Amino acid sequence: MSIRHGLLALLERGPRYGSQLRTEFESRTGATWPLNVGQVYTTLSRLERDGMVAQSGEDAAGHALYTITEDGRTELRTWFEKPVDRTSPARDELAIKLAMAVGAPSVDIRDVIQSQRRHTVKAMQDYTRLKAQALAAVERGGARERDDVAWLLVLEQLIFQTEAEARWLDHCESRLIRLSATAPGAPAGPAAPTVPGASAAAPEAPAVSAAPRAHDTSTTGTPGAR
Amino acid sequence: MSTQQPVLQLQNLTRVHGSGATEVHALRGIDLAVYPGELVAVMGPSGSGKSTLLTIAGGLDTPSSGRVIVEDTDITAASVKELAALRRRSIGYVFQDYNLIPALTAAENVALPRELDGTSARKARVEAVAALEEMGLGHLADRFPDEMSGGQQQRVAIARALVGDRRLVLADEPTGALDSETGESVLALLRSRCDAGAAGVLVTHEPRFAAWADRVVFLRDGAIVDQTVRSDADSLLSGQVAEA
Ligand SMILES: Nc1ncnc2c1ncn2[C@@H]1O[C@H](COP(=O)(O)OP(=O)(O)OP(=O)(O)O)[C@@H](O)[C@H]1O
Numbered sequence: 433m434s435i436r437h438g439l440l441a442l443l444e445r446g447p448r449y450g451s452q453l454r455t456e457f458e459s460r461t462g463a464t465w466p467l468n469v470g471q472v473y474t475t476l477s478r479l480e481r482d483g484m485v486a487q488s489g490e491d492a493a494g495h496a497l498y499t500i501t502e503d504g505r506t507e508l509r510t511w512f513e514k515p516v517d518r519t520s521p522a523r524d525e526l527a528i529k530l531a532m533a534v535g536a537p538s539v540d541i542r543d544v545i546q547s548q549r550r551h552t553v554k555a556m557q558d559y560t561r562l563k564a565q566a567l568a569a570v571e572r573g574g575a576r577e578r579d580d581v582a583w584l585l586v587l588e589q590l591i592f593q594t595e596a597e598a599r600w601l602d603h604c605e606s607r608l609i610r611l612s613a614t615a616p617g618a619p620a621g622p623a624a625p626t627v628p629g630a631s632a633a634a635p636e637a638p639a640v641s642a643a644p645r646a647h648d649t650s651t652t653g654t655p656g657a658r
Numbered sequence: 659m660s661t662q663q664p665v666l667q668l669q670n671l672t673r674v675h676g677s678g679a680t681e682v683h684a685l686r687g688i689d690l691a692v693y694p695g696e697l698v699a700v701m702g703p704s705g706s707g708k709s710t711l712l713t714i715a716g717g718l719d720t721p722s723s724g725r726v727i728v729e730d731t732d733i734t735a736a737s738v739k740e741l742a743a744l745r746r747r748s749i750g751y752v753f754q755d756y757n758l759i760p761a762l763t764a765a766e767n768v769a770l771p772r773e774l775d776g777t778s779a780r781k782a783r784v785e786a787v788a789a790l791e792e793m794g795l796g797h798l799a800d801r802f803p804d805e806m807s808g809g810q811q812q813r814v815a816i817a818r819a820l821v822g823d824r825r826l827v828l829a830d831e832p833t834g835a836l837d838s839e840t841g842e843s844v845l846a847l848l849r850s851r852c853d854a855g856a857a858g859v860l861v862t863h864e865p866r867f868a869a870w871a872d873r874v875v876f877l878r879d880g881a882i883v884d885q886t887v888r889s890d891a892d893s894l895l896s897g898q899v900a901e902a
């Protein structure tokens with residue numbers, strides 16, 4: 433997550449002080465990625481060291497104000513122009529867990545899938561309720577409208593992400609069922625006699641564990657993040 | 659909420675189709691209570707028993723054993739007449755295939771259950787047009803089903819299920835033929851009916867639509883294997899919205 437660029441984007445709208453930046457960052461993103469003031473000041477001093485912001489006196493209440501520099505503007509423009517890299521996906525714990533659960537002797541992969549599905553769908557329920565509130569706030573309009581719209585976009589991203597994860601889990605489950613139904617010489621091995629999916633699917637492990645790689649960007653475990 | 663009486667209670671419900679070698683246990687001991695104001699989503703793989711559960715809850719099919727109680731009536735013990743009255747008055751049903759009557763216009767389809775229930779034709783028509791307008795279909799009131807798209811027919815069927823004061827709304831894949839925007843508006847409508855005090859059961863395989871529910875029940879091979887537990891709406895990320 434780029435705190436650095438987030439702060440530059442806020443400073444582009446005018447000089448600000450540290451805790452103000454933190455508040456604005458959080459109203460845009462609904463405190464989904466909470467910042468502490470310490471992080472804000474550390475980031476500001478690095479930006480200052482790199483010549484992207486400069487201190488510019490104090491406001492009436494004595495807060496030290498920061499201003500974006502020309503280098504900072506260039507950096508920000510480059511950030512907006514450059515796509516976020518998706519070709520080297522972040523490590524995804526859920527994908528790794530399911531890949532490891534294929535044929536694992538001590539666990540029923542369908543139970544792993546179901547407990548994740550419950551968690552993921554519940555997160556979606558919460559996000560959906562928040563989205564209804566955010567939508568109402570946007571429709572009311574008013575001074576905070578820009579923040580409300582930003583927060584709505586972030587929430588919808590969370591909903592799409594969790595939705596992709598829930599779909600992927602459904603897909604894994606039906607794939608495992610299908611593989612176990614078509615597996616030669618049906619009965620399950622010693623590994624897990626009561627688990628149709630787990631043992632029969634083991635020889636096909638690559639087919640199952642390849643899926644998360646392709647979908648990785650949409651399955652990054654948001655609910656787990658909190 | 660738990661001090662209220664459920665609108666729908668399913669008690670140890672089973673349903674066996676066929677017998678002998680072709681026997682299918684579509685439901686195996688379902689227990690479920692749905693309270694006023696609550697929307698419950700039912701999810702599960704194809705063939706897991708979702709439609710069977712819903713048709714039995716709506717009194718359109720009878721269980722092999724167990725009880726179905728809608729408000730105060732045990733519909734498994736009710737007379738045909740009582741059951742028919744209950745279905746017209748209290749239960750709104752959206753079918754997986756929309757089940758409109760081809761010889762009736764959209765407005766007539768929506769008005770039919772009200773007229774059967776003794777509402778004057780004039781009043782039923784006014785209500786029907788209002789319900790259609792709520793679904794964004796006011797301009798199609800006088801069209802016949804075969805003159806409408808699948809998604810439009812689906813919305814007429816939804817209007818029919820919601821017209822009047824239904825205490826229990828049962829919907830089997832109501833978003834099936836709809837694009838995601840329209841699907842979302844259907845869910846918003848269902849949600850607002852429940853917020854106004856109705857009880858709803860929604861069968862869907864779309865997690866995004868199930869997420870509108872208060873509770874999501876997972877069905878597998880005719881049994882409830884899991885469900886999400888209702889949480890306080892404000893437990894998550896709430897500070898932000900509260901001050902907005
Ligand atoms: N009339 C019937 N006669 C025999 N078997 C039936 C009958 N109706 C349903 N079944 C069987 O009962 C089981 C549950 O069917 P049901 O229609 O409830 O599934 P579903 O969860 O709604 O599936 P889908 O997601 O495909 O709509 C299935 O195995 C189905 O084949």
Ligand SMILES: [Mg+2]
Pocket residue numbers: 708709710754830
């Ligand atoms: Mg069905």
